[in-house]
Amino acid sequence: MYMIETKNLTKSYADFTAVAGISLHIPKGAVYGFLGPNGAGKSTTMKMFLGLTAPTGGSFRIGGKQFPRDRMRILKETGSFIEAPAFYGNLTGEENLDIVRRILGLPKSAVSEALELVGLSAHRHRPARTYSLGMKQRLGLASALIGRPPILILDEPTNGLDPVGIHEIRTLIRSLPERFGCTVLVSSHLLSEIELMADRIGILNHGHLLFEGTLDELKFNAASQGFPTDNLEETFLALIESDNLQRGGAR
Incomplete structure (x- = not known):
């Protein structure tokens, strides 16, 4: 499958043409x-x-769901990291992830699990503006991984x-x-x-x-x-x- x-x-x-008829x-x-x-x-x-x-031609399916008909269902099952992730600099890494957690309706434990996965647990209480570029990349990855989605798209x-x-x-x-x-x-x-x-x-x-x-x-x-x-x-x-x-x- x-x-x-x-x-x-x-x-x-x-x-x-940025993308030319790929299958x-x-x-x-x-x-x-x-x-x-x-x-x-x-x-x-x-x-x-x-x-x-939006595509200008062709079609795609993700997890058996057709775009654009099932767009919202696709997004709920997909964790993503595209380009430089944006965060609230005055909030801590943990607080930034908690916003994502609440949007997705996940339990509070999901934040700690995601931070642990990417090795940011020790920096969870630091404001995101003080993070190095590498730490911001990790936080972006944690945001994609939170809730363990079945599909991950990482750029x-x-x-x-x-x-x-x-x-x-x-x-x-x-x-x-x-x-x-x-x-x-x-x-x-x-x-x-x-x-x-x-x-x-x-x-x-x-x-x-x-x-x-x-x-x-x-x-x-x-x-x-x-x-x-x-x-x-x-x-x-x-x-x-x-x-x-x-x-x-x-x-």
């Missing part, structure tokens, strides 16, 4: 890595899933973290399907980061889906095209460069 499935999903702005298949219980250079269309796709921008969740923090968040994301039975869609522009936590990947460039499948399938696909396969990051870059050359460098 696919937890997230799109059919020819498209988003155009006047004469610019994604994200299995239930998977960590799906969404890859592509900055500006490839990853964030736009995630915003469509969350109803933050570049390790941005701003130091190497130790990146390792901790990667390990956490990798563990989520087994611990909570959830499905995770996580974006990055670095294959080296995604290959350590994803079961399947989708590679996007200039709004087009270049590849979807497992990392082993990516290696096989790349080898058949004469691309390097010893280093997956080089494989990814070769795939992107080849696509750019075919497009003549134009978007």
Whole structure:
């Protein structure tokens, strides 16, 4: 069963197409890595899933529910982290999460659980304005995880973290399907980061889906095209460069 499935999903702005007819298949219980250079269309796709921008073509289903008919039901089952999360700087990390908890109608214990998951328990009483960038990223992740939603959509969740923090968040994301039975869609522009936590990947460039499948399938696909396969990051870059050359460098 696919937890997230799109059919020819498209988003155009006047004469610019940000997402060009992509068909994604994200299995239930998977960590799906969404890859592509900055500006490839990853964030736009995630915003469509969350109803933050409307598709101009195609369709998608999340958890068996059709957008836009079931938009509110989809949102209730989806935890998200999109771009730099915004918080009330004068409120503590705990108080910021408590607002989310009350909106979602969750028990008070959900706040402590979320803070514990992302390693912010010791800083729960500090005002959010005093948080470092990495701590704000963790708080954003806690906000997405609160209530243990069955679907998580995470856009570049390790941005701003130091190497130790990146390792901790990667390990956490990798563990989520087994611990909570959830499905995770996580974006990055670095294959080296995604290959350590994803079961399947989708590679996007200039709004087009270049590849979807497992990392082993990516290696096989790349080898058949004469691309390097010893280093997956080089494989990814070769795939992107080849696509750019075919497009003549134009978007």
